[in-house]
Amino acid sequence: MGGVPLRLPSPLVELDDERIAQRDIRLFLKRDDLINPEIPGNKWRKLKYNISAAKAAGASTLLTFGGAYSNHIRATAAVGYYYGFQTIGVIRGEEHRSLNESLTYATSRGMSLVYMDRTTYRQKTSPDVIGMLRERFGDFYLIPEGGSNSAAVRGCVELADEIDIDFDFLCCACGTGGTLAGMSAGLKPDQRALGFSALKGGDFLADDVAQLQRDTFGEPLSNWSINTEFHFGGFARRTQELNEFIADFSRRHDVTLEWVYVARMMYGIYALTDRRFFPRGFRGHSDCHRLTALLKRSLVSSFQVIGTLSARGGSWFLPGQRPLATVDGEFTVESHPLPGHRLAHGVDHELYGAVIDRAAVVASERGSLRPRACCH
Template sequence: MATHRPSEPDGISLRLPSPVVELHDDRLRPHDVRLLLKRDDLIHPDVPGNKWRKLKFNLAEARVQGCHTLLTFGGAYSNHLRATAAAGRHFGFDTIGVVRGEEHLPLNESLAFAAGMGMRLTYLDRTTYRRKTDADVLSRLANQFGPCYVLPEGGSNALAARGCAELVDEITEDFDTICSASGTGCTLAGIAARLRQGQRAIGFSVLKGGGFLNDEVRRFQREAFQAETHNWSLETEFHFGGYAKRKPELDSFISDFEDRHGVVLDWVYEAKMMYGIFARVASGSIARGSTVVAVLC
C-alpha cells in the first residue's frame, strides 16, 4: 500500500495534532468519570475531522496512480462532497461530485460551497444511484469524465480507515474508552485497530437499524489491517429517528451543551454520540473512574 503523504500547499494549514481538552461537567462528577474531547473538528474549517483523515491517504494514492481528478458520491447535503471539493482545491485536484437525485436550483448551501470550490456536479436518479458501485455505472461515468480516482460515498475505504487510526497516536493522555459517531463504521474500525491493550472503542450509530455496521467495521479492519480486533462495540440506541433526523430532546441537549461549554455540537453525528456518552455514564455502563475520549469531527 502506498505510504506517500500529501504535502501541504501554500494556503492551507492543518491543525495537527488536533487538540485534546478536558470537559468539566457536573453531571460527570458523581460518577468519577473524566471526559476528554479530541477536537478533530478544528483540523481545518473546510476539511475537518474524519473527513481529512479519510481523504489523506486517498489523496496520496491518487497522486501515486497519476490521477488528477477525484470523483465521489453523496446526497444533496453531503459533508463529504464539501470536504472533497475543498481538498481538491487545496491540493490541486479536479473534483466531480455525483449527487443522488435531481438537480434543484438554486443550489443549497452545501452544493453551492462544493461548486464554489470548483467541483463539477452531476446527478444520478435514485434508482441508478443505488447501483453506483456497479461496473456499468462506473464505466459510464469513466466514459463521461475520463480517468478518475473514485472515492466511495462518505470516503470510507481501507485507506480511510488507516487515516482514522492515526488520531489515536496523537492522544498522549491515558484513557480507557474512546468514542466516535458511526455512519459507515470506517472511523470506528481505524480507531479500534490502533488501541493499546485494555483500551476499548465505542461507536454510536447515527443510523436507525445500524446493527449492520458491525459487519462493516470488521470488513474495514480486514481490508485495512488484515486482521479484526475485538476491543470495540456499537451502540444503536441513540439515532433519534435515523440519519439526519432529530428529536426535541436532542435539540435541548445541544442547546444545554453549548450553554455549559461553548461548543456547538453537529446534530447529525456528534450530538448523538455525546448524548449517548452521558446516558451511558448515568446508567453506569461506563465504569466509575474511567477516562473517556470523545472524538468531535
C-alpha cells in the same frame, strides 16, 4: 504535503461537566474539528492517504459519492481546491433546486455535482455504474461514499497515537464505519472503541467495519462495538430533543456540536453515562467531532457474566453484532479469579463489567429482577 494549514495533533480538552463528574468519569474531547475549518475531523484523516494515492496515480480528478448533507462531499471539494484536483460529487437522490448549505459550499470550491436516483445509487459500487461514470467523466480517482476505503482507515489509525493520556474508551460517530475501523486499530490492548451510529437501522455497520478491517489489516479486530440507539429517527433528522441538547451543550461548554453526527454521539455518551454504562471508577476521555470518548476504569472488573442478560434501552454487541447481553430476565454474575482474563470469544473483562453494572441498575430499578452473584 503542501496544500492547506493543518492543526495536528488536534487539541485534547477535558470537558468540565458535573453530569459526567458525578459518575466518577472523566471525558475529554479530541478536537479534530479544529484540524482545519474546511477539512475538519475525520475528513482530513480519511482523505490524507487518498490524496497521496491519487497524486501517485497521476489523477487530476477526484470523484466521490454522498448524500445532500454529506460532510465528506464538502471536505472532498475543499481537498480538490487546495490540492489541485477537479472534483465531482455524485449526490444521492433528486436534484435540489435550491442547494443546501453543504452543496452550496461544495460548488463554491469548484465541485461539479451530479444527481443519481436512489435505485442506481444503491448500485454505485457495481462495475456497471462505475463504467457509466467513467464514460461520462473520463478518468478519475474514485473515493467511496464517506471516503471509507483502506487508505482512509490507515489515516484514522493515527488518531489514538496523538492522545497522550491514559484512557479506556475512544468514541466516534459512525456513518460508513471507516473512522471506527481505523481508530480502533490504533488502540492499546486494554482500550476499546465505541461507535455511535448516526443512521437508523445501523446494525449493518458492524459488518462494514469488519470488512474494512479485513481489507486493510487482513482480519477484523475485536476491540470495538457500535451503539445503534441514538439515531433520532434517521440520518440527518433533527428533533426538538436533539436541538435542545445542542443548545444546552453550547450554553454549558461554548461548543456548537455538529448535528448530523457529533451531537448524536455526545447525546449517546451522556445517556450511557446516566445509565451507568460506564461504571463508577472509570476515567473517561471522549473524542468529539469525531472525537472520542475514552473512559478508564480504575479498578479492573472482576466479574464475568454467565447466563443470559437482556437489556431494555440498552444493548451490548460484540464486533460482528452478535448480542453480548440484553437485560430482561434472570442473570447470574460470577466473580472471576483471573483479572485480565480474556474470554474465548474475545470479550474482555471490562466490557463484561460494564454489562454487569448496567444489569444491576436495571435489576434494582425494576425491583423484580434479582442478580445472583456467586464468588469463586
